[in-house]
Amino acid sequence: MKRYIFKNLVIGSVVLFSFAGCSDILEEKPHDFYEPGYFKTEQGVIQGLTSHYAHLRYIYGQAYFYNACQTGTDEATYGQQADGNFKDHDLSGVGVINPNSSRSDVLWNNSYNDINTASGIIDNGAAVGVSASLIAESKFFRAFDYFLLVQTFGGVPLDLGAGELKFNSKPSRSSKRNTVTEVYTKAVFPDLLAAVNELPDAPRLTGTATKTLARLILAKAYLTYAWWLENPNNIPTYPETPRTDPDGHNAQWYFQQAYNIAIEGINNPGPYALQNYFYDVSLGSNDRNKEMLLYADHTEDSEYYNGGSLSYGSGGAPDNFAGWMGTWNYTAIRSKNASGASVSTVQRAADQFLGRPWVRMVPPIEVITNTFADKTNDSRYDGTFAAVYRGNWNLIGTGLTDVATLYNANGLPVKPGDAILTFLNEEPAAPITYPSGAGDSGVGAGILPGRADYVISPLGISRIVYPGLWKLGPYRTDNAGGLGQPNAGSTRPFPVAKFSELYFVAAEAAVKGASGAASARNLINVIRARAGKWRWDNNGKVAKNADNSVALTNATPAVIDINYILAERSREYYGEGYRWYDLVRTQKWNELAGKYSIGGSNFGQHTPQVVTRTIDAHHYLRPIPQGQLDGMEMSAADKQAYQNPGY
Numbered sequence: 001m002k003r004y005i006f007k008n009l010v011i012g013s014v015v016l017f018s019f020a021g022c023s024d025i026l027e028e029k030p031h032d033f034y035e036p037g038y039f040k041t042e043q044g045v046i047q048g049l050t051s052h053y054a055h056l057r058y059i060y061g062q063a064y065f066y067n068a069c070q071t072g073t074d075e076a077t078y079g080q081q082a083d084g085n086f087k088d089h090d091l092s093g094v095g096v097i098n099p100n101s102s103r104s105d106v107l108w109n110n111s112y113n114d115i116n117t118a119s120g121i122i123d124n125g126a127a128v129g130v131s132a133s134l135i136a137e138s139k140f141f142r143a144f145d146y147f148l149l150v151q152t153f154g155g156v157p158l159d160l161g162a163g164e165l166k167f168n169s170k171p172s173r174s175s176k177r178n179t180v181t182e183v184y185t186k187a188v189f190p191d192l193l194a195a196v197n198e199l200p201d202a203p204r205l206t207g208t209a210t211k212t213l214a215r216l217i218l219a220k221a222y223l224t225y226a227w228w229l230e231n232p233n234n235i236p237t238y239p240e241t242p243r244t245d246p247d248g249h250n251a252q253w254y255f256q257q258a259y260n261i262a263i264e265g266i267n268n269p270g271p272y273a274l275q276n277y278f279y280d281v282s283l284g285s286n287d288r289n290k291e292m293l294l295y296a297d298h299t300e301d302s303e304y305y306n307g308g309s310l311s312y313g314s315g316g317a318p319d320n321f322a323g324w325m326g327t328w329n330y331t332a333i334r335s336k337n338a339s340g341a342s343v344s345t346v347q348r349a350a351d352q353f354l355g356r357p358w359v360r361m362v363p364p365i366e367v368i369t370n371t372f373a374d375k376t377n378d379s380r381y382d383g384t385f386a387a388v389y390r391g392n393w394n395l396i397g398t399g400l401t402d403v404a405t406l407y408n409a410n411g412l413p414v415k416p417g418d419a420i421l422t423f424l425n426e427e428p429a430a431p432i433t434y435p436s437g438a439g440d441s442g443v444g445a446g447i448l449p450g451r452a453d454y455v456i457s458p459l460g461i462s463r464i465v466y467p468g469l470w471k472l473g474p475y476r477t478d479n480a481g482g483l484g485q486p487n488a489g490s491t492r493p494f495p496v497a498k499f500s501e502l503y504f505v506a507a508e509a510a511v512k513g514a515s516g517a518a519s520a521r522n523l524i525n526v527i528r529a530r531a532g533k534w535r536w537d538n539n540g541k542v543a544k545n546a547d548n549s550v551a552l553t554n555a556t557p558a559v560i561d562i563n564y565i566l567a568e569r570s571r572e573y574y575g576e577g578y579r580w581y582d583l584v585r586t587q588k589w590n591e592l593a594g595k596y597s598i599g600g601s602n603f604g605q606h607t608p609q610v611v612t613r614t615i616d617a618h619h620y621l622r623p624i625p626q627g628q629l630d631g632m633e634m635s636a637a638d639k640q641a642y643q644n645p646g647y
Helices: 036-040 042-058 063-070 084-090 105-124 132-153 180-198 211-230 251-267 365-371 501-511 520-531 549-555 562-573 579-586 589-593 626-631 636-642
Strands: 014-019 026-031 292-296 334-336 342-344 388-390 419-423 454-456 494-498 533-537 542-547 595-598 609-612
Touching: 036 042, 036 105, 042 105, 042 132, 042 292, 042 494, 063 084, 063 105, 063 579, 105 132, 105 626, 132 180, 132 211, 132 579, 180 211, 211 251, 211 292, 211 494, 211 501, 211 579, 251 501, 365 562, 365 595, 501 520, 501 562, 520 533, 520 549, 520 562, 562 579, 579 589
Parallel strands: 419 454
Antiparallel strands: 014 026, 292 494, 334 342, 388 419, 533 542, 595 609
């Protein structure tokens, strides 16, 4: 019987990539009809190979998949303008995840065409003269896609119609799911091991796959599979299968492999390294830095190469619009002019602190008070959040360029660049005076004596007013003194894999019993030492030469546990799409995200409410998308058997 993932044909009209003749970057080239025989030519293999990098843009930066990775965890709840997709994923009684609303369909719908492309290259590449190192990129991507799928859905099909891991050219409308063990041991591990052996140390072009990248994903796959074998909380899997390894290894063996491979990556970094300062990791002018192993690329130089408009956002892939989701409507902030009339002080701009507001996703209060409790020594809060909103009414296009002074909190004067609204790091000693509604600030912010900026404390953030996500904010060099193009999708690359994660994978494996020269504490302290170094106070917009590394590393517990690893991961990767996978892998989702606190959905509602989530065992797998089920010719009973239980 032919088996095929019906919704994703590699045959059809797509945009591929080719190599730029004298450049070190990937260059897009349209190809109107991509038929199976094309893989039997060198040109077809090369263009199919480079299309792997294009497919990342349909997953990473796609805000609805991003929502599925973040909302419902301890890093995000739904915002005031959230629709059903976001509320469903929160699992807090305002919606239910189902096969229609789950936005993990983005992953399903964009992985199988890439997997089939990879299989076509692996099957045909050598015969048409393509080198083993190039074919290894396809092995990496096939494993990478399958690793994402198996973490998200459980067991998934390895046979797309022509046999397991074979290129398929004849679509049919039936499919059979393999087990989790089969996906890991037949697809993920063999392809990644080959990629580690065959990929180069340095990328052949900017952003292409390397040994270091393959080692990270292999180590992470070993780590995840080890947790799956151990299954500490007896979470069911699907399709049902014994949690035994076909090669006879136990969970501890895989934890040790994860540690060993991650340490190999650290000790053999190639051209990669940690940035000296956490601030520089997410600084827009420093994108594609040596810490980035893989990213979904974009550019402001060309709409064609960007994959989307440079002036407006479509709200869909391949735009990078994930950063909009955590951006609140700061444009509602008001100050007064000399006549006492309210004017917009902070206008929408293509600036890393600002960007396009969608108000879909909000950090729970515990993110500010617990995860990022230390905002003095640790630079990661300052290098993650937009906590200060400054006046920009003087920029070209605002209509207020000739206004030198406005009047803000306490009637005090403010000038362009001054703080208009500040999210305080801590609760102030004196209570904040908040209005009952929007107030003079326009957004329900409060005042403190002697301050010209309106203020909101950590306990005062709500579903409508909260710190923005600076690290994913837009960065443009073509604003020309104006507001730029704040409605466009971000032209920045979306980070997929970072060198720093090798330290976290090794540390987590060590906590789970893996042994080696570097302890879990020592590994985590490499990251914490970097976090203690400041060269710039981001929200204060002032140089800051401080090294708090000793204070941070001394504060690390002598013996760290999984919860500490997860807290450190959140401080390091907050808002980057890791969190759901981290909590599912470690089976800590309900423990760490079962309750959260947040204010209301209207301006002036600053009283925290405790919200309880209902996270059931079946939620540890996402539902198979309804579109996949609708496309298959099966009986209703077979479709029900194909779907994950609980959906």
